[in-house]
Amino acid sequence: MKIELLKSMMVATTALALIAGPAFAQNVKENYVPVTDEMLKNPPPEEWLMFRGNYANQGYSQLDKINKDTVGKLQLAWAWPMAEAGIQETAPLVHDGVMFLQTNNSIVEALDAKTGDLIWTYRHVLTELPASWSYQLNQARRQKNSIALYGDKVILTTADAKIVVLNAADGKVVWEKQVLDVLKGYSYTVGPVMAEGKIISAISGCSIAGTAGGCFIMAHDANTGEELWRFNTIDDPENPKQGESWGGVPPENRWGGTPWTTGSYDPATKTTFWGIGMPGPYSELIRGSGDGSVLYTNSTLALDTETGKLKWYYQHLPRDNWDLDSPFERILVDQEVDGKTQHLLVTAAGKNGIVFALDRDTGKYLWHKETVKQNVVTGIDADGTVHINTDLIPQAVGEEDLICASVSGGKLWMTGSYSPLTKAYYVPLTEACNTVAPTQTEFTAGNAVGATKFGPRVLPEGITDAGLLDAVDINPTQGDHKWQYRSRPSMTSSVLATAGGLVFGGDAARNINAWDQETGEVVWSQRLNAPIGGYPSTYEIDGEQYLVVPTGYSNAASSISSAFPEIPLPTGSGNSIFVFKLPKS
Amino acid sequence: MPLKSISLAFATAFVALAGSSAQAGGFTAEQAAAGETAYNANCAQCHGRQLEGTEAPALVGPDVMQNWDTAAGLFDFIRVAMPPSAPGQLGDETYLNIVAYIMKFNGAEPGDKPLTNDPALLASISLPAETAAGASSAAAAAPAEATPEAAEAAPAVPQAFTWGKQLPGGPAPGAQGAAATPAAPTVPQAFTWGKQLPTVQPATTK
Numbered sequence: 164m165k166i167e168l169l170k171s172m173m174v175a176t177t178a179l180a181l182i183a184g185p186a187f188a189q190n191v192k193e194n195y196v197p198v199t200d201e202m203l204k205n206p207p208p209e210e211w212l213m214f215r216g217n218y219a220n221q222g223y224s225q226l227d228k229i230n231k232d233t234v235g236k237l238q239l240a241w242a243w244p245m246a247e248a249g250i251q252e253t254a255p256l257v258h259d260g261v262m263f264l265q266t267n268n269s270i271v272e273a274l275d276a277k278t279g280d281l282i283w284t285y286r287h288v289l290t291e292l293p294a295s296w297s298y299q300l301n302q303a304r305r306q307k308n309s310i311a312l313y314g315d316k317v318i319l320t321t322a323d324a325k326i327v328v329l330n331a332a333d334g335k336v337v338w339e340k341q342v343l344d345v346l347k348g349y350s351y352t353v354g355p356v357m358a359e360g361k362i363i364s365a366i367s368g369c370s371i372a373g374t375a376g377g378c379f380i381m382a383h384d385a386n387t388g389e390e391l392w393r394f395n396t397i398d399d400p401e402n403p404k405q406g407e408s409w410g411g412v413p414p415e416n417r418w419g420g421t422p423w424t425t426g427s428y429d430p431a432t433k434t435t436f437w438g439i440g441m442p443g444p445y446s447e448l449i450r451g452s453g454d455g456s457v458l459y460t461n462s463t464l465a466l467d468t469e470t471g472k473l474k475w476y477y478q479h480l481p482r483d484n485w486d487l488d489s490p491f492e493r494i495l496v497d498q499e500v501d502g503k504t505q506h507l508l509v510t511a512a513g514k515n516g517i518v519f520a521l522d523r524d525t526g527k528y529l530w531h532k533e534t535v536k537q538n539v540v541t542g543i544d545a546d547g548t549v550h551i552n553t554d555l556i557p558q559a560v561g562e563e564d565l566i567c568a569s570v571s572g573g574k575l576w577m578t579g580s581y582s583p584l585t586k587a588y589y590v591p592l593t594e595a596c597n598t599v600a601p602t603q604t605e606f607t608a609g610n611a612v613g614a615t616k617f618g619p620r621v622l623p624e625g626i627t628d629a630g631l632l633d634a635v636d637i638n639p640t641q642g643d644h645k646w647q648y649r650s651r652p653s654m655t656s657s658v659l660a661t662a663g664g665l666v667f668g669g670d671a672a673r674n675i676n677a678w679d680q681e682t683g684e685v686v687w688s689q690r691l692n693a694p695i696g697g698y699p700s701t702y703e704i705d706g707e708q709y710l711v712v713p714t715g716y717s718n719a720a721s722s723i724s725s726a727f728p729e730i731p732l733p734t735g736s737g738n739s740i741f742v743f744k745l746p747k748s
Numbered sequence: 749m750p751l752k753s754i755s756l757a758f759a760t761a762f763v764a765l766a767g768s769s770a771q772a773g774g775f776t777a778e779q780a781a782a783g784e785t786a787y788n789a790n791c792a793q794c795h796g797r798q799l800e801g802t803e804a805p806a807l808v809g810p811d812v813m814q815n816w817d818t819a820a821g822l823f824d825f826i827r828v829a830m831p832p833s834a835p836g837q838l839g840d841e842t843y844l845n846i847v848a849y850i851m852k853f854n855g856a857e858p859g860d861k862p863l864t865n866d867p868a869l870l871a872s873i874s875l876p877a878e879t880a881a882g883a884s885s886a887a888a889a890a891p892a893e894a895t896p897e898a899a900e901a902a903p904a905v906p907q908a909f910t911w912g913k914q915l916p917g918g919p920a921p922g923a924q925g926a927a928a929t930p931a932a933p934t935v936p937q938a939f940t941w942g943k944q945l946p947t948v949q950p951a952t953t954k
Contacts, residue, residue, distance in 0.1 A: 249803060294798070297806030304803060372935035416939035444938050448946075451939030559946035561817065603945065604814040608935050611811075616821050619828035716803060721794075725828050725835035734793065734833045736803065 190282045192273065195332040196259045197315045200359050204430050209703035211257045214309040214354060215578065216700065219495035220427035222580035223660045224701045228708040229745060230663030234677050234687040237743040240709060241279030245738035246270045246286070249304030251696035251715030252576060254354075254657075255740060258312055260704055261331070262711070264740065265310045265354070268303050269321040273334060277704045279742065283334035290323040290345050296609020299371055302350040305718065308425060308576075308698065309354035311362070313385055320351035320364050326383060340388040342366070342381065347373035348609060353425045356435060358468045360385050363435050365422035369397070370443040370613065372606035376414035380422055380437055380464070382471060392471025396420035396439050396459050399473065410455035418443030418612045420460050423490045424576065429506075429523065433468045436495070436523065438512055440488035444614040446557050446601035447484055456481035461489035461513055465526060475526030479512040479519060481549055484556050485539060485566045485599045486613060489513030492578045495523060498586065498639060505639040509581065511590045515539055516573040518588065518635050518642055532642035534633045535574075535592045536623040538567045557601050567596035569620045571722040578698065580660035585680045586638065587645050589666045591654035592631040595620045595723050620723045629653040629726040630670055634683060646683035651727045655717045656695040667710065669695020671720035672730045675712045675741075693737030694720040710743040774819060774873040775848035777858040783849030786842045790831050799853055807850050813875040819863065820870035823847050840865045854879040 198212060206212045208225035215222045229237065245251070249267030256263045262276040269287035274280065292300055303322035311318040316337060317329040327339040342364070343349035348371025355364035362383045369378035376398060382391040397420040399405040409417055419442040426437035442460040444450045450457070461480035466473060479489045489512040496507040508523035515537040520529040528547025542550045555564045568574070572593050579590035598618030606612050622629060630650035636643045650670060658668035660680060665687075669675040671694045677687040697713030715738030724732050788797065795801055799808035806812060816822045827843040828836050838846075844863045852858060856878040863870070 294800055295809060297801045297809060297812075301801050301805065372937075375936035412939040415936055449938050449940050451943075559948040562948045600817075602815050602817050603941075604811050604938075605941070606935050606937055607809060607811050610809060612938065614815065614938060616815055616817050617825075619825050621828070718804075721804070721832035722829070724832040728835055728837065732833045734831075 191333045192259070192261055192282055192331070195261070195315055198258055198312045203357060211255070211700040211702050212312055213256065213356065214254050214311075214425045215492065215698070218356070218428040218430065219581075220425075220492050220578075221494055221496075221583075221660075222492075222578060222658065222698070223582055225662045226701050226703055226708045227662040227664075228703070229661065229665070229701070229710060231665065231679060231686055233745055234663070234665060236745050237687065237689070237710065238746055240742045240744045242739055242741045243274060243279055245715065245740070246272060246284065248716065248736045248738060249306075250718045251693075251713060251736075251738045252306065252308055253696070253713050253740075254309035254698035255700060255711050255713065256309060256312055257700070257702040263310060263312065263317055263331075265306070265308075265319065266738070267306050269306065269319060269323075269327075271310060271317060271319055271329065271334065273331070276702060276709065285319070285329055285334040285336075287319070287321050287327060289321070292345075292609060295607070298611045299348055299350065299368065299609040302352060302368060306352050311355045311357045313357045316385075318355055318357065318362055318385070320354055322350045322352070324349040324351060324366065324368070326355075326362060326364065326388060328388070338388055340383070342383070343379070347371075349374055353423055356426055356428050357385065358428050358433070358435060359430070361391060361468060363426065363428070363468060365426065365437060367421050367423050369421040369440075370418050370611045372610060372612050373608060375416060375418055378420040378422075380426070380435075380466060380471075382468065394464070394466055394471050394473065396422060396464070397442075399459070402458075402473070405458040408456045408458040410451070410453035412451050416451070421488075421490065422464075423488070424492055424578070427493050427495050428468070429495055432524065434465050434474060434523075435468050436493040436508060437464050437466070438462075438490040438493055438510065439464060440490040441483050441486050443612045444601075445484065445486045445599075446615060447482065448557055448560065448601050449603065449614045454482060457483065461487070463493055463508065463510065463512065463521065463526070465523070477521055477526045477528060477547060479517070479549065480515065480540065480551070482551055482556070486570045486615065486617075487514040487539060487566075487568070487573075491574055491576070494579070494581050494588065496581055496637060498637070500639055507637070507639060509588055509637055511574045511579055511588075511592075514570070514573040514575065515568050516590070516592050518590065520637065520639070520642060529639060530641050532635055532644070534590060534635070535594050535631060536567045536596070536626060537573065557599075560601055560603050563598045563600040563618075565596055566599045567623050568593070569595040569597040569722075570599070570617050571595060571620050571719060575719050577654060577719065578657040580658045580666065581637070582660035582666070582680055584660075584662060584664060585645070586636065587680065588635045588637050588642075589658050589660055589668075589680070590633045590635060591656070591658055591668055592633055593629055593653040593719065593723055594623055594626045594631060595629065595726070596623050597621065619725065622726050627651070629723050632658070632666070632668060632678065632683070634680070648678060648683045648685075652730050653719060653723050653726070655719045656713070657698040659699045659701060661701060667699045667712070669699070669712065669714075671717065671724065671727065671732060673714070675699070689743075691741055692739060693717075693733055693735070707744050707747075712741045712743070714739050714741065773851065773857050773859040773878060774861060774869070775851060775856075775858055775863040776860065779845045779848035779862055780852040780858055783845035783847070783852075786838070787846050787849050790838060791846065794831070799850065808854055810876065810879070813854055813879045816875050818871050818875060819847055819851070819873035820867060822850065822875065823870055851875065851878060857881070
């Protein structure tokens with residue numbers, strides 16, 4: 164399946180290539196093998212084709228050469244400094260021997276995944292913004308994850324709210340489109356999921372003043388860039404309950420609802436699942452929404468990819484007053500029970516770290532399990548109704564409450580993995596609390612509308628370890644702790660589970676660890692140059708399995724480093740990737 | 749002047765008093781100078797030489813000042829959490845100097861009284877009021893009035909003093925549109941903007 168080039172663009176590209184010649188030292192990947200829909204549905208085990216390796220967002224690899232017995236022999240194959248500073252949250256993709264590495268400020272590099280040689284670089288020229296739009300400017304330095312591969316193209320969503328489609332072979336622009344108005348505050352911080360010819364993407368920046376009233380999950384045609392549908396997460400005229408839940412606040416005074424983790428996709432039902440962030444302003448006192456649940460903030464949305472229509476929603480945290488976003492990975496899990504396949508959606512949905520299981524066909528709540536210390540959810544009824552601690556809802560400007568988990572998590576962008584081997588969900592977490600107090604703030608262009616004063620992140624009382632890797636046993640009727648691994652430093656990377664029986668992930672102390680999936684024992688550890696970041700992943704070339712580990716500057720580490728002062732963070736950013744493999748036998 | 753609404757009223761009052769140094773700042777020029785050095789050595793690599801935020805949130809702008817509310821809010825945060833490589837380890841004097849510098853950069857005027865590690869004193873220093881007052885006296889001193897371009901070029905002198913006039917202290921004047929300075933692009937405000945909301949004494953943790 165090839166994406167057709169628009170004729171004029173083909174001409175433009177060709178012309179450019181002629182001018183560029185060898186002077187640019189840009190190489191070409193000859194005979195690049197296009198990524199088909201079939202591959203995306205059943206990714207070859209040797210490759211890492213999308214954000215979390217498969218449509219189910221499992222973060223699981225079927226490769227097993229690196230396993231409990233061999234992991235101790237891992238050696239460095241090559242390393243590479245990233246093209247840009249900024250917070251390091253990259254998810255490297257690998258296809259046809261090429262590693263596609265996306266970096267802050269919307270830069271993509273193609274590297275030879277075996278040798279580490281650079282093939283090409285695409286440096287997006289971002290729209291210039293006024294210096295006073297500091298929150299928005301910072302968005303470009305905190306791009307959260309990945310790009311997408313489709314056909315012979317690389318699809319990049321940029322910090323200035325564009326979709327840019329590149330030729331995978333040479334990094335040249337095929338087409339680009341301004342999706343939403345960057346001067347209102349829109350930006351992309353997460354990559355798209357490709358669903359049979361559609362680019363499904365979600366916009367960020369919805370807590371920036373100018374974006375009031377609209378936060379969108381959208382579909383565009385992968386060939387033409389034409390918009391096919393959009394779904395507004397904070398204004399749904401087709402569901403009167405949604406509007407009512409804002410308690411009289413009109414759309415033009417609503418913010419938030421940002422879907423800031425790439426969604427999962429179920430091709431069998433043509434459904435895409437996205438987690439949604441917090442409402443803005445953060446507290447209902449300033450928001451004006453009374454005791455309304457402010458839909459669809461902190462919810463899971465199941466959208467029909469053909470039409471963009473909402474199939475169901477489930478709200479994990481109604482009436483948020485503390486910036487406890489619930490946008491994190493929605494993982495699709497199939498399990499056989501009594502000869503019947505159960506279709507689950509499993510997620511540590513929000514910053515308070517509570518793991519939920521839903522029936523993904525209906526949205527029905529199945530169970531939940533707490534992980535880190537949290538004080539905002541007091542209980543969840545059998546029908547899935549979530550009750551919150553109303554004592555912690557500020558009644559006055561300046562009223563300060565101690566909230567666990569903190570605005571930095573608990574759970575944050577760092578993504579857990581599901582292993583079909585053990586039927587467990589491995590979730591990286593931080594134990595932290597902070598004070599939260601509403602302020603009355605005049606909003607300014609390019610800046611956020613939180614209107615909240617946060618205290619520093621501190622450990623919950625009685626807890627001395629900031630880091631927690633929680634292995635949660637998953638089945639359709641309950642979730643239980645298989646094991647919990649605690650450490651002084653906080654976890655700073657996503658985790659990767661493999662068929663080798665291992666979970667890889669890393670911490671603020673710069674250690675990349677491999678845990679035994681069954682026992683939680685650390686069976687390998689290597690200290691690197693900076694907090695472990697991004698999304699470790701794995702691939703195989705010429706019969707050799709590689710492990711790629713991103714490192715670098717970490718917001719997650721910076722926000723809680725006072726909890727482990729004996730392990731100073733580096734002051735340099737260090738954004739890099741390290742690629743390991745086993746020695747040739 | 750612990751209450752938010754009162755501090756805003758104070759901002760308005762202060763505009764009238766601009767030029768009087770008796771109540772200025774809450775920090776000394778020496779503290780701000782020492783704070784500048786300490787900030788540039790320990791903070792600027794992430795928060796920017798212009799406090800604009802490169803790897804980290806910005807520390808400049810009227811909304812930033814409003815969110816921190818008082819000098820205590822800012823001090824309490826940085827003396828625990830910053831810088832990430834040595835959190836809370838620079839010593840209170842240095843953290844106080846850095847607060848002084850951040851206030852000055854945001855437009856507040858130094859005065860005779862030093863900033864000290866006295867929770868009541870720190871909680872009584874309103875960041876929006878002090879920085880707005882400084883900006884207003886600066887504007888008075890340079891009647892060449894901040895044009896939109898000038899405002900853009902000098903984000904350290906935001907025109908925050910105008911919004912204070914519209915705020916609680918009396919019934920909402922219903923002229924909320926005027927709250928936004930004409931120079932700044934008008935952006936939507938919170939549903940409750942301009943309304944009198946209940947307030948509490950600072951530092952009351954349940």
